[in-house]
Amino acid sequence: MSEPFRALTSRTIVLPQESIDTDQIIPARFLTTTSRDGLGAKAFFDWRYDITGAPKPEFALNIVDPTEHRILVAGANFGCGSSREHAPWALADYGFRAVISTSIADIFTSNALKNGLLPIEVDAETHAALLERPGYKITIDLERCELRFANLAPVSFRVEPFARRCLLDGVDTLGWLLDRSAAIAAYEHKRGLGT
Amino acid sequence: MPPDPSAAPLTLFEKVWRTHVVTPETEETPAVLYVDMHLVHEVTSPQAFAELDARGLKVRRPDKTYATLDHSTPTLPPDENGERPYVTAEAKAQVAALERNCAAHGVTLAGWDSADRGIVHVMGPELGLTHPGSLIVCGDSHTATHGAFGALAFGIGTSEVGHVLATQCLLQRKPKTLRVNIINSLQSGVSAKDMALSVIAALGFGGGTGFVIEYAGEAVRALDMEGRMTLCNMTIETGARAGMVAPDQTTIAWLRVRRHAPQGTAFEAKAAEWLNLVSDEGAVFDKEIHLDAATMAPMATWGTTPDMSAPIGAPTPTPRSQADERALTYMRFEPGGQARDHTVDIVFVGSCTNGRISDLRAAAALLRGRKIKEGVRMLVAPGSEAVRREAEAEGLDRIFTEAGAEWRLPGCSMCIAMNGDVVPPGALAVSTSNRNFEGRQGKGARTILASPASAAAAAVAGYLVDPRTLTEAAHV
Ligand code: SF4
Numbered sequence: 001m002s003e004p005f006r007a008l009t010s011r012t013i014v015l016p017q018e019s020i021d022t023d024q025i026i027p028a029r030f031l032t033t034t035s036r037d038g039l040g041a042k043a044f045f046d047w048r049y050d051i052t053g054a055p056k057p058e059f060a061l062n063i064v065d066p067t068e069h070r071i072l073v074a075g076a077n078f079g080c081g082s083s084r085e086h087a088p089w090a091l092a093d094y095g096f097r098a099v100i101s102t103s104i105a106d107i108f109t110s111n112a113l114k115n116g117l118l119p120i121e122v123d124a125e126t127h128a129a130l131l132e133r134p135g136y137k138i139t140i141d142l143e144r145c146e147l148r149f150a151n152l153a154p155v156s157f158r159v160e161p162f163a164r165r166c167l168l169d170g171v172d173t174l175g176w177l178l179d180r181s182a183a184i185a186a187y188e189h190k191r192g193l194g195t
Numbered sequence: 196m197p198p199d200p201s202a203a204p205l206t207l208f209e210k211v212w213r214t215h216v217v218t219p220e221t222e223e224t225p226a227v228l229y230v231d232m233h234l235v236h237e238v239t240s241p242q243a244f245a246e247l248d249a250r251g252l253k254v255r256r257p258d259k260t261y262a263t264l265d266h267s268t269p270t271l272p273p274d275e276n277g278e279r280p281y282v283t284a285e286a287k288a289q290v291a292a293l294e295r296n297c298a299a300h301g302v303t304l305a306g307w308d309s310a311d312r313g314i315v316h317v318m319g320p321e322l323g324l325t326h327p328g329s330l331i332v333c334g335d336s337h338t339a340t341h342g343a344f345g346a347l348a349f350g351i352g353t354s355e356v357g358h359v360l361a362t363q364c365l366l367q368r369k370p371k372t373l374r375v376n377i378i379n380s381l382q383s384g385v386s387a388k389d390m391a392l393s394v395i396a397a398l399g400f401g402g403g404t405g406f407v408i409e410y411a412g413e414a415v416r417a418l419d420m421e422g423r424m425t426l427c428n429m430t431i432e433t434g435a436r437a438g439m440v441a442p443d444q445t446t447i448a449w450l451r452v453r454r455h456a457p458q459g460t461a462f463e464a465k466a467a468e469w470l471n472l473v474s475d476e477g478a479v480f481d482k483e484i485h486l487d488a489a490t491m492a493p494m495a496t497w498g499t500t501p502d503m504s505a506p507i508g509a510p511t512p513t514p515r516s517q518a519d520e521r522a523l524t525y526m527r528f529e530p531g532g533q534a535r536d537h538t539v540d541i542v543f544v545g546s547c548t549n550g551r552i553s554d555l556r557a558a559a560a561l562l563r564g565r566k567i568k569e570g571v572r573m574l575v576a577p578g579s580e581a582v583r584r585e586a587e588a589e590g591l592d593r594i595f596t597e598a599g600a601e602w603r604l605p606g607c608s609m610c611i612a613m614n615g616d617v618v619p620p621g622a623l624a625v626s627t628s629n630r631n632f633e634g635r636q637g638k639g640a641r642t643i644l645a646s647p648a649s650a651a652a653a654a655v656a657g658y659l660v661d662p663r664t665l666t667e668a669a670h671v
Contacts (some may be wrong), residue, residue, distance in 0.1 A: 018518045019400055019500050023632040028613040032267050032285040034241035034292050036353075046634045051620060075518075077401035080434060080500075081632060083336040083350035084239065106370075106404060106436055107336060111352035160368060162224045173354070174246070177362045180218065180227055184255075184364055187217040187229055194258075 004170040010070035014134040021081035040093030066095035079108025088112040113163040204475035225366040231329035235262035237293040239334030243357035244296040254300040270603035282615035313579020316340035316547035323453020327442040327469040343423035345442040371481035373406035377414040379489040384663040387422030388646035391429040392494040400502035403433030414488030420449040432501040441473040498522030534659035540622040542573040542654040546610035549627035550578025554647040561651035562598040568657030573600035576608035625653040
C-alpha cells in the first residue's frame with residue numbers, strides 16, 4: 001500500500017503530446033517482470049533513449065532532477081491503451097506523484113489512484129497555461145481538492161470520493177473489500193452461487 | 196405519484212449491472228460488484244498473487260477463475276530437448292510463476308500441455324465460459340471482446356486482479372451509456388474489422404471515455420459471433436471500457452455447442468433468459484450515434500492511434516493537428532501519398548481481434564494459389580489451440596506456408612511483441628491486431644491496422660490494396 005497523500009508542492013515536467021498511451025509510458029517488452037519495483041528506469045524508455053541506449057539529451061525526463069519535478073503535465077487523453085498497472089508503477093517509481101491533463105483514460109485513472117499517483121483533470125485554459133510553463137511550481141492540495149500556483153488563480157479539481165479517502169487516510173482498498181465478506185456471501189447465497 | 200422505477204425501460208447494460216450489485220453505489224463509495232468469471236494471464240497477475248500470499252489470503256472462487264498463457268509465450272515449438280524458445284529468462288520465469296500460482300490456489304490453467312490454451316479473449320468464448328448477462332473481468336483491456344455475448348466485460352489493473360482473486364468483487368462507479376446504431380448492411384468484402392475501425396474513426400480516440408457502448412442496428416445483428424467479438428474487442432480504442440451486443444439466436448446457436456455452457460434442458464431455460472437481455476423500447480442512453488454500414492469500406496490506419504484511419508486507396512490525409520503531424524512523421528508518410536509508395540515489410544495475422552477461424556479463412560482465401568511478394572515476411576498466429584486444430588484440419592496452414600507465410604503456435608505474438616516476435620525498427624507492418632501505437636510491435640516499428648483480408652492482400656501485392664480487387668480478379 002502506498003503512503004498517504006495530503007498535499008504536495010513540486011515542479012512540473014511537461015509532455016505536451018496528446019494520447020500518450022501505456023505502450024509509451026512502459027513499453028511491452030518490460031512487462032515480463034513479476035515485480036512492481038524498479039520500473040522507473042523503464043518509464044518512457046523509447047522516448048528517453050535512442051536506439052543505442054544513449055539518453056536523448058532533449059527529452060524532458062532526461063533534463064531535470066526527478067526528486068524536484070514530481071508532477072507530470074501531459075496532453076489530452078493521457079494513459080490510453082492497455083490496462084497494465086505497470087504504467088503507474090513506472091511513473092511512481094520514477095518519482096511522479098501526480099499527472100495533470102484535460103482527460104485521463106479510465107483504467108489508468110483507476111490504477112494510478114491505487115498507487116499514490118494522483119490523476120487530475122483540469123479545464124483547457126489551465127491546461128494550456130501549464131503546458132506553456134515547464135518547471136512551474138504547483139501545490140496540489142488534496143484535502144481541499146485545489147491546485148495553487150504562484151501567479152495564477154487557484155483551480156479546484158475532482159477526485160472520486162472513495163479514492164480520495166483512500167489516498168488521504170491510506171485506506172487499504174483490499175482490506176475494505178475483505179470487510180464486506182458477509183455481504184458478498186449473502187449475495188452468493190441469494191443468486192445460488194454456492195460459496 | 197412518481198413513476199414506478201421498476202417499470203422504467205432499461206438498457207442492456209443497466210440490466211446486467213443491476214444483477215451484479217452486492218452493495219450499491221453511494222456518494223462516498225463505489226458499488227461493490229460481483230464477478231462471474233475472472234480470466235487471468237501471466238503478465239498482469241504475478242504481483243496480484245504475491246499480494247494474496249503476503250496477506251495469507253486464498254483465491255475466493257477458484258471455480259470462477261480461469262487462467263491461460265498467451266502474452267510472453269513463444270510461438271515457435273520447443274527444441275529437441277523440449278526447451279521452449281523464450282525471449283528472456285524473465286519471460287520464462289513469468290510463465291513459471293503463473294503455473295505455480297494456479298497450482299497453489301487451485302485455479303484451472305490452460306497451460307502448455309492443454310488443448311484449450313489460447314489468447315485469453317479467444318479461449319474464453321470458445322470454451323463457453325463467456326455467458327450473456329454475466330460480469331467478466333481480466334487484467335487486460337481487450338476484455339471488452341466478451342461483450343459480444345451481451346456480457347458486461349472490461350479490463351482491470353493488477354491491484355483489482357488481486358481484489359477479485361481475494362473477494363470475487365470489484366469497486367466500480369457506474370459508467371454512462373452510449374448506443375452506436377449501425378444501419379444497413381456492409382458491402383460484400385467489407386469486414387467487422389473495417390466496421391470497428393470506422394466506429395473508432397467516428398467516435399475519435401478517447402471519444403468513448405467514461406461510457407459503455409451498446410452496438411445495435413441491422414448491420415450489427417447481421418454479424419456472426421466472431422465479427423461481433425472483433426467489433427467489441429476494439430471498443431477500448433475509443434476509450435470506452437466495455438462494448439456490448441444484445442444476445443439473439445446467433446448468440447444462442449454459438450453457445451449451444453460449447454463445453455462450459457449449460458447443457459440440455461438447463462441450456463434451453465438459460466437461453467430463454469438470455470434473450471430477454473435487450474435494451475427495452477424507450478430505454479434512454481446518455482449518448483447515441485448513427486452510422487451507415489453501406490458506406491463503410493476496407494479500412495487501414497495511416498497514423499499511430501487506431502482512429503487515424505481511412506479507406507484503403509484514399510491518399511494519406513493532410514494533417515489537421517500536431518498529433519497528426521507527429522504520427523505522419525513517425526510513419527514516414529507524406530500527405531497526399533499513395534499506398535503503393537509504401538512497401539510493406541511484415542504482415543501479421545492473429546491476435547484477439549482477428550485470430551479466430553473465420554479470420555484465418557478470410558486471409559487464406561486471398562492467399563490460395565498465390566505467393567506472398569518477395570521481401571515480405573508474413574506471420575500467422577492462430578488465436579488458440581482450438582483455432583489451430585480447426586485451421587489445420589481445413590488445410591489452411593498449408594495454404595499459408597505454400598504462399599510463403601510462417602505458421603506459428605497460438606499466442607499474442609506480434610500484437611504486443613513481448614515474446615520475441617517483433618517488427619524490426621523502421622519496418623512497415625500490416626497487422627490484424629488492434630493497436631498501432633509507436634513501438635507497439637517493437638521499437639521503431641511502423642504499424643498499419645487492417646482486416647485479415649486486407650493484410651493478406653498486402654502480403655501478395657507488397658503494398659496496401661483493397662482486397663476486393665484481388666477477389667474480383669480471381670473471379671473473372
Ligand atoms: S492479442 Fe494483443 S490485445 Fe489481445 S490479449 Fe494479446 S496482447 Fe492483448
